[in-house]
Amino acid sequence: MNIGEAAKASGVSAKMIRHYESVGLLPPASRTEAGYRQYGEKDLRTLQFIRRSRDLGFSIEEIRSLVSLWQDRTRPSRQVKALAKQHLDFLDRKLAELQSMKHALAHLVSCCHGDERPDCPILEGLAGKES
Amino acid sequence: MNIGEAAKASGVSAKMIRHYESVGLLPPASRTEAGYRQYGEKDLRTLQFIRRSRDLGFSIEEIRSLVSLWQDRTRPSRQVKALAKQHLDFLDRKLAELQSMKHALAHLVSCCHGDERPDCPILEGLAGKES
DNA sequence: CTTGACCTTCCCATGGTTGGAAGGTCCATC
DNA sequence: GATGGACCTTCCAACCATGGGAAGGTCAAG
Structure with missing residues (x-):
């Protein structure tokens, strides 16, 4: 092949x-x-x-570990679970990060009329004015 | 400074x-x-x-646009809102992606005893066996 | 005048993936 | 048996945002 x-x-x-x-x-x-x-x-x-x-x-490095655990038929499943849990934590941190971005941005967007006028709470928020 | x-x-x-x-x-x-x-x-x-x-x-390119909108005091807020909404969509897609990773992995992790025995539903799942 | 904390430019590395160039191979069709 | 197209090879570069570090110049305090 x-x-x-x-x-x-x-x-x-x-x-x-x-x-x-x-x-x-x-x-x-x-x-x-x-x-x-x-x-x-x-x-x-x-x-x-x-x-x-x-x-x-x-990640590639994690997969390297996973593959070697996979190929070792006597590994304790504890090791695999630990690796997986660690990645789960990583995913949770990433999710929290994105969630907070999303909420902050969604708030700004909801404040913006989005019409022909120049006033824009989004730009004001980015510029640092408290919304 | x-x-x-x-x-x-x-x-x-x-x-x-x-x-x-x-x-x-x-x-x-x-x-x-x-x-x-x-x-x-x-x-x-x-x-x-x-x-x-x-x-x-x-992204840098988006910020380039945001900065130029910010510096143009006559821009319609519609333009800013469109850019922000587009990024909000991007964040939503990323979130959905991470969520689905998280759920799939969490399922595998919950199936794994995580003890000294070699049987491991996580590795079996990655290897393609239906869990 | 020395010392240490700053500044400058330059190149390199990360991580995962893709693109492309330049060239070799395989196979079917004419 | 030649041609062409689809495959393969290796190598080099790009993306994005960021950081590290080298080699050298500058500033201010002691």
Whole structure:
């Protein structure tokens, strides 16, 4: 299976597959005589694992850990759960940050007439006037 | 006022002040004979405007527009509101994305015992098994 | 005059991803 | 057997916002 097919089948772009290999997240793929990378079922499962991890927002380094835990059939699930919880906390912090941005901006927007007149509570708020 | 003082007073780092100037978000600061950048009250207000905009998550390009709207005392507030609403939509999309990550991950985490045993629904979920 | 805290410009790094250039390979069609 | 298009290879650069650090100049206090 060429890299393009592996990309389609896994949902990871060919560009990123090469990148993941270059940073050691994936083992070097075997090559044809012409130098084309070849992928099999096992590689595909790893690629899908990586894609799902990225879909949940894990960083490359976290995924590196996840993959190695995944491949160690004797790891305690405690370790995986700890890693996942840590990421959950990260997501919560990000969410809180975005929520507070959203609320502050929504407030300003709700104060603005949005018509032809130049008075604008949004700009006034950004300029520092207490709304 | 030197760049360091302006940085402290505005909450924008000296590094970023120089960067904003280099990308044209700020007009070139006046200089002392020795080449030190000098800032006055007006510059400070602009810096604070920029910092508040960044705190709300606006991009540099959006802030460029906001600043120019701010400095045009005859702009219709409609334009500002449109820009703000567009960013609000962006924030909503980001929030939804993070929420769905959070919920999916929280589900997996809640399924995992997190003890010494190797069975781990989190890894199984990432590997693609339906949970 | 020295010292330390500031300032200057310049280049590099981050993280995840994409784009493109320049060149090689594979396969089907003429 | 040549041609063309779709694939592959590597390498380099960009995005965004920010920070780190080097090498060197300046300022003010002791």
